[in-house]
Amino acid sequence: MDEHKETLRVGAAVRRRRRALELTLAAVAERSGLSVPFLSQVENERARPSRRSLEKVADALGTTAVELLAAADPAHTVDLVRADDRDVERGAGGRDGPEYVVRTLVRGHHQMQAQEFVGDHDPGREFQLRNDVLMHVIEGAAEVEAEGRVHRLVRGDTLYLTGGVRHRWRAAGPDTRVLVVAVAEHIEAVDDHGPK
Structure with a gap:
């Protein structure tokens, strides 16, 4: 295709x-x-x-x-995204800031979405996703502001945010690589703790 x-x-x-x-x-x-x-x-x-x-x-x-x-996108059962996939978004971070690259790792209408960010993105943008999100620093460091606290993440650190938590983040350097995995917005996540 x-x-x-x-x-x-x-x-x-x-x-x-x-x-x-x-x-x-x-x-x-x-x-x-x-x-x-x-x-x-x-x-x-x-x-x-x-x-x-x-x-x-x-x-x-x-x-x-x-x-x-x-x-x-139409739904796919199997969709492989290669490391050298050229379908990436490039741009300048913030106001004439350093270049960033965003690569979508899961394409289509699935229960999970994932993106890899290299460098910064738009650090002023605030996110509030409907469902849970996981951020993992592959390389470098990042700062995530959530619930009034700033969390400094370094290589190997993972931050989990439940749905509805307002947050923003920024890369600490141009070589920072952050993996963001989220439950897709079209999924209604149910908080089921058993019988009440």
Whole structure:
């Protein structure tokens, strides 16, 4: 399958979500800070949004970029992502900050999502995922702010956050590699502690 065509399918997921919310392209443009022509090209699969643009669209639609990507892909039973997979997002961290790379490790509409971040991303962005998330530092160090506390993680450290915990994080250096694994947003996690 042509991975570029598969990635472009996010447009249909954006359109479905926008229509379900009964929003116009102009309303999404205003909420996201992106132009109506660009959003139209994304929906019609003539433009491929960057990770940051997709996050802006997702925020405007009250969802996450991961969910839009998951809704865009057909489900796969087995999907191998090779170490040299070129389907990565590159950009500058923060305001003219160091370059970052984000590589999606689980594609499709699955119960679990995983991404590898190399370098920084958008350290000012706050996350609040519906379900649980695990962060593991593969290389370097990272600082995670959650529940009013800052946790410094170094190589080999893992931080687990339950769903609903607001958090933000930043890499401590350009060579930092962080693995983020989360239960997909479309899954309704049940807290079952047995009979009551």
